[in-house]
Each structure stands twice: as C-alpha cells, then as structure tokens.
Amino acid sequence: MTLPFAGRLLAVAMLASLSTALSFSLAHADTEKPKVGLVMKSLANEFFLTMEDGAKAYQKAHAADFDLVSNGIKNESDTSAQIQIVEQMLVSGVKALVIAPADSKALVPVIKKAMDAGVTVINIDNRLDPAVLKSKNLSVPFVGPDNRKGARLVGEYLAGKLSAGDQVGIIEGVSTTTNAQQRTAGFKDAMDAAQMKIVSVQSGNWEIDKGNAVASAMLNAHPDLKALLAGNDSMALGAVSAVRAAGKTGKVQVVGYDNINAIKPMLKDGRVLATADQYAAKQAVFGIEAALKMLKGEKPEVDADNVIQTPVELVTQP
Numbered sequence: 001m002t003l004p005f006a007g008r009l010l011a012v013a014m015l016a017s018l019s020t021a022l023s024f025s026l027a028h029a030d031t032e033k034p035k036v037g038l039v040m041k042s043l044a045n046e047f048f049l050t051m052e053d054g055a056k057a058y059q060k061a062h063a064a065d066f067d068l069v070s071n072g073i074k075n076e077s078d079t080s081a082q083i084q085i086v087e088q089m090l091v092s093g094v095k096a097l098v099i100a101p102a103d104s105k106a107l108v109p110v111i112k113k114a115m116d117a118g119v120t121v122i123n124i125d126n127r128l129d130p131a132v133l134k135s136k137n138l139s140v141p142f143v144g145p146d147n148r149k150g151a152r153l154v155g156e157y158l159a160g161k162l163s164a165g166d167q168v169g170i171i172e173g174v175s176t177t178t179n180a181q182q183r184t185a186g187f188k189d190a191m192d193a194a195q196m197k198i199v200s201v202q203s204g205n206w207e208i209d210k211g212n213a214v215a216s217a218m219l220n221a222h223p224d225l226k227a228l229l230a231g232n233d234s235m236a237l238g239a240v241s242a243v244r245a246a247g248k249t250g251k252v253q254v255v256g257y258d259n260i261n262a263i264k265p266m267l268k269d270g271r272v273l274a275t276a277d278q279y280a281a282k283q284a285v286f287g288i289e290a291a292l293k294m295l296k297g298e299k300p301e302v303d304a305d306n307v308i309q310t311p312v313e314l315v316t317q318p
Contacts (some may be wrong), residue, residue: 006284008075012264033066034067034292035066035092035096036066036068036094036096036229036291037071037096038068038069038071038098038284039070039086039089039097039127040071040073040097040100040125040207041066041072041073041101041102042075042076042207043072044205045076045260046262047232047233047260048058050261050280051280051283052283054280056068061236069094076173076205077103077206078102079102079103079106079107083106083110086110090117095119098124098288098291099121099124100124100126101123102126102174103176104126104127104176105128105129105176107128108136108138109136111138111140112136115138115140122141122143122294123141123287124142124286125144125179126178126179127140127142127307143283143290143310144286144308145311146309146312147178147179147278148182149186150183150186150278151186151190151229152187153276153313154256154276155186155188155189155191155194155255156193157273157314157316158190158274159194159253161228161273164196165197166196166227167196167224168191168197168226168227168228169199170184170200170202170228171218171229171235171236172184172202173235174205174206175203180206184231200222202217202218203318207234207238208238211230211235211238211239212237212238214244215239216266225252226251226252226267227252228242229245231257233256233257233260233263234258234260234273236256237262240266242270243271244271245255254273255272256275256277258275259275259276264318267316274314277314277315278317279310279312
C-alpha cells in the first residue's frame with residue numbers, strides 16, 4: 001500500500017525525529033557522569049565519618065566528574081548488612097564501588113557479582129583476602145597503607161617507654177579482617193624485638209565498649225600489665241576508661257591506631273602514648289581517584305602485589 005503524499009511526509013518526519021532522539025540518547029549515555037558507591041564499615045566509628053566527609057568534599061570539588069553515593073553499617077562486624085548495602089548500590093546503577101569490607105573473605109562473593117555485572121571495584125582500608133580473590137579469578141586493587149608497618153612504628157615508640165620483660169596486652173580488631181591481623185603482627189614485631197612479654201591477645205571488634213571490656217579483663221587477669229596496644233583508636237578509648245577504672249592511670253600505657261579527633265586530647269595529656277595516622281579524610285579519595293582512572297580505561301599504578309600504597313605515620317604527644 002502506498003501512503004498519500006502527506007502521510008509519507010509525516011512518516012519521514014517521525015523517523016527523523018526518532019533518529020535524532022536516539023542519537024541524543026546515545027551521546028548522553030557516553031557523557032553521563034559515572035556514579036561511584038562508597039561502602040564503609042561502622043559509621044559509629046569517627047574514622048569512617050571522617051573518611052565519608054573527605055569523600056563528599058572531594059566530590060563537591062569535582063562535581064562535573066562523578067556522582068557519589070555513600071553508606072556504612074552500624075556494627076563493625078555486620079557483614080550481612082554490608083552485603084545488602086552493596087546489593088542496593090548495584091541496583092541503583094553504580095559504575096564503581098570503593099569498599100572498606102567488614103570481612104576480608106565474606107564480602108568476596110558479592111564483589112564477584114558486582115564485577116561480573118561490569119562494575120569497577122577498588123578495595124580500601126581492610127584488604128580483601130588475596131587467596132580468596134584468586135580462587136574466584138578476581139583482581140581487585142587495594143588502596144591503603146601498610147598496616148603492619150604503622151603498628152610496628154607505634155609499638156616501637158611504646159617499647160622505648162618500657163623495659164625488657166614487661167607484660168603487655170594486644171586488643172585486636174575483628175579477627176577475620178586483614179588489617180586487624182596486620183596491625184597485631186606489627187605490634188608483635190615491635191614487642192618481640194624489644195623482648196616484651198605478650199600475655200594476651202583478644203578481639204575488641206574495633207568498638208569502644210568491647211575494647212573497654214577486653215582491657216578490663218586483661219587488667220584483672222594480669223595485675224603487672226604495663227601496656228595495652230589497641231588496633232584502633234576506638235578500642236584505645238575503651239582501654240583508657242578501663243585503665244582509669246582500675247586506678248592505673250599513668251601506670252599502664254595505652255596506644256592506638258587511626259589518629260581520630262577524640263584521641264587527640266588524650267595524646268596531649270598522656271592518657272594515650274601514641275597512635276598512627278593513615279589519613280582518614282584522604283583514604284576514600286585515593287580509592288575514588290583510582291576507580292575514576294579505571295573507568296576511563298587507564299590502569300592504576302599498583303605494585304607487584306596489586307597495591308597502591310598510601311601514607312601512614314607515627315603520631316605522639318604534640
């Protein structure tokens with residue numbers, strides 16, 4: 001059937017309009033800003049709030065380059081809730097994930113799901129287990145500091161205030177996390193080198209209350225304890241309270257890791273001897289920068305172990 005002349009004109013106009021709309025849609029898709037998802041651990045921990053603030057400030061300064069959506073869990077060890085957050089971000093259409101996993105192994109399956117869907121993944125703060133990643137044929141760059149080195153620096157400074165043979169206790173983070181294991185290893189490196197006696201290693205789950213409970217138990221079980229080495233500053237805060245409650249302020253040294261604002265007055269007055277600064281406000285930013293490079297098809301500058309090293313420094317009394 002042949003359309004009337006007017007009908008043929010209308011059909012041509014409709015096709016031209018459809019073609020223009022399709023071209024615009026494709027062009028828009030090519031230039032659309034990527035959405036980056038930042039997944040953190042407990043937002044009850046000042047460290048991760050600082051991390052989130054730093055990421056938001058960076059996005060605001062680079063608003064033309066990417067959009068940011070961020071979220072974190074309430075409990076440091078609530079891996080199921082963190083997996084749900086990742087699932088939600090995938091549904092929301094993120095193009096990249098920058099994640100500080102609550103567990104080094106348990107988050108790998110959902111990371112695989114994200115990568116299978118074409119999402120770029122960058123690992124920050126707590127490293128995903130390299131062996132588990134390898135078993136899933138996954139390559140995920142880790143952006144972060146050498147936790148063992150940072151903890152060793154803190155431990156060495158503490159050792160200079162103690163005597164060989166002194167008893168010390170280590171309050172570890174969540175024991176299934178790589179950064180907790182590395183910090184404990186760094187503390188042990190320093191204590192062993194200085195010939196200190198490590199009488200207890202217990203998990204404080206990265207939390208103030210649990211850190212307080214563990215510190216109290218150690219002080220009760222070991223009356224001659226001279227120091228408590230906490231894997232993060234939240235647990236160090238709990239340890240300071242336990243030392244005060246035991247009437248041992250000034251007699252039992254406390255060290256931490258992270259250099260959060262809440263610890264700074266305690267560094268000043270000596271309730272905390274030392275901590276390590278791994279630049280919380282910049283840590284997510286380092287990860288976001290790496291993710292944006294990968295989204296552009298560029299390869300991040302990683303070392304032989306697929307790591308982008310970021311700084312960590314000893315912090316003592318100002």
